[in-house]
Amino acid sequence: xxxxxxxxxxxxxxxxxxxxxxxxxxxxxxxxxxxxxxxxxxxxxxxxxxxxxxxxxxxxxxxxxxxxxxxxxxxxxxxxxxxxxxxxxxxxxxxxxxxxxxxxxxxxxxxxxxxxxxxxxxxxxxxxxxxxxxxxxxxxxxxxxxxxxxxxxxxxxxxxxxxxxxxxxxxxxxxxxxxxxxxxxxxxxxxxxxxxxxxxxxxxxxxxxxxxxxxxxxxxxxxxxxxxxxxxxxxxxxxxxxxxxxxxxxxxxxxxxxxxxxxxxxxxxxxxxxxxxxxxxxxxxxxxxxxxxxxxxxx
Amino acid sequence: xxxxxxxxxxxxxxxxxxxxxxxxxxxxxxxxxxxxxxxxxxxxxxxxxxx
Numbered sequence: 001x002x003x004x005x006x007x008x009x010x011x012x013x014x015x016x017x018x019x020x021x022x023x024x025x026x027x028x029x030x031x032x033x034x035x036x037x038x039x040x041x042x043x044x045x046x047x048x049x050x051x052x053x054x055x056x057x058x059x060x061x062x063x064x065x066x067x068x069x070x071x072x073x074x075x076x077x078x079x080x081x082x083x084x085x086x087x088x089x090x091x092x093x094x095x096x097x098x099x100x101x102x103x104x105x106x107x108x109x110x111x112x113x114x115x116x117x118x119x120x121x122x123x124x125x126x127x128x129x130x131x132x133x134x135x136x137x138x139x140x141x142x143x144x145x146x147x148x149x150x151x152x153x154x155x156x157x158x159x160x161x162x163x164x165x166x167x168x169x170x171x172x173x174x175x176x177x178x179x180x181x182x183x184x185x186x187x188x189x190x191x192x193x194x195x196x197x198x199x200x201x202x203x204x205x206x207x208x209x210x211x212x213x214x215x216x217x218x219x220x221x222x223x224x225x226x227x228x229x230x231x232x233x234x235x236x237x238x239x240x241x242x243x244x245x246x247x248x249x250x251x252x253x254x255x256x257x258x259x260x261x262x263x264x265x266x267x268x269x270x271x272x273x274x275x276x277x278x279x280x281x282x283x284x285x286x287x288x289x290x291x292x293x294x295x296x297x298x299x
Numbered sequence: 300x301x302x303x304x305x306x307x308x309x310x311x312x313x314x315x316x317x318x319x320x321x322x323x324x325x326x327x328x329x330x331x332x333x334x335x336x337x338x339x340x341x342x343x344x345x346x347x348x349x350x
Contacts, residue, residue, distance in 0.1 A: 097322075143322055170310050170332060171325045177318025 002109045003095050007088055010117035014084040017127040018077060032080075036129025039079060043068040051299040061164055062299045063292065064131055083126040086133040091117035093140045100147055135165045142168075146175065149183075155281045159288025172285075179277040306335040 021031035042052035042065040052058055052065035070078040095113035099105055103112075116122055126133040138161035145154035158175070161168045310328045317324035 139325075143325070146321065167332070170314065170328050171321070173311055173314030174318035174321040174324035174328070177315060177324075178321045 002106045003092065003113070006095075006109050006114055006117050007092060010088055010091060010123070011084075013118065013120070013123050014087070014127050017123055018080055018084070021080070021127060022077070031128060033128040033130050035131070036079060039064060039068050039129070039131070040071045040076065043071050047072045053296075053299060060131065061292070062296055063160075063164070064134070080127055080129050083129065083131060083133040084123075086137040087122065087126045088117065090133065090137040090140050093137070093144045097140070097144045097147060100144075131164075135161055135168065138164065139168050139171065142171075142175070146178065151179070151277055151281060152284060155284035156288055158281075159285035160292065162285070162289050163292040175281065176278050179281060180275070183277060302335070302337040306332060306337070309335060 024031035038055060038058055039060070042055040042058040042060075045054045046052050046062070046065045047069045052062050058065070067082065068079045091113045094116055095105075095108050098108035098112055138157050142154050142158045142161060145151075145157060154175075158168070158172070310332045313327045313331055314324050317327055
């Protein structure tokens, strides 16, 4: 399995850096990030049953101090190992995500996931004790779960990610855009036999419009129950490959533009944009976010 | 104020436009957000640029 081998190599790289860090920490120029000492002190307060915000420059989430309490009673480098573990998980998720979108396993691992796994920059970030790896993992997990169509779990992970660092809130926009009526692979309902779009699927003529073809493709594939049935990128790539020679890229762009409807006209009916999945996603992720933030004030 | 409007506005527009492929949209948003990041540390204004 190429992925397991790549992860083993990545773990080896991080282990080497961790061991090296122990030695460099004894010199005046420490390997460990100053933030890591802040986290550990705050975890000491939490282990004593106190609030982590007693530590003066601790401006992060209390969840971080909680998961780092083994720094106190286990060993000092527990946090670094944990962050390196999140790094490896993020790389694994990236490879799985690409594989689900149809990329071949070896290419996904060695060309793309290796940018995270075998990358010395990223390895030093987590082995120095910076908590960026956790947010990284949570955001990638959100996208992976959306691809798996596990929307509720994706909303939970997104809420936690935004609670850790505020900037992933930007990704709420593309996530909300992708949660439209094409999301679960079902269009407006089963096509009536004899209608123009169904006739087109039977024949080899150029397809009517990109959006309708996308719906037909997802319906056809649903009966096959293949793993790639709901992937937007696969549909897009398939459309690109099978496009009739006369069609242009403008239709492709219009198919991805959320502000246009089926025939390309601008869609001003904004009430259509509110559907059950978007509302659910917003409520769950915002609820988690505010609940966790409320935790910060209670501490 | 205007730099923040540019930064956030560009990230928002990119998210909406390319949202059908959320991974790609997230990448574009991140690049735009970081590229338009306004650096405002006091040391920059104190030491001056190019000295």
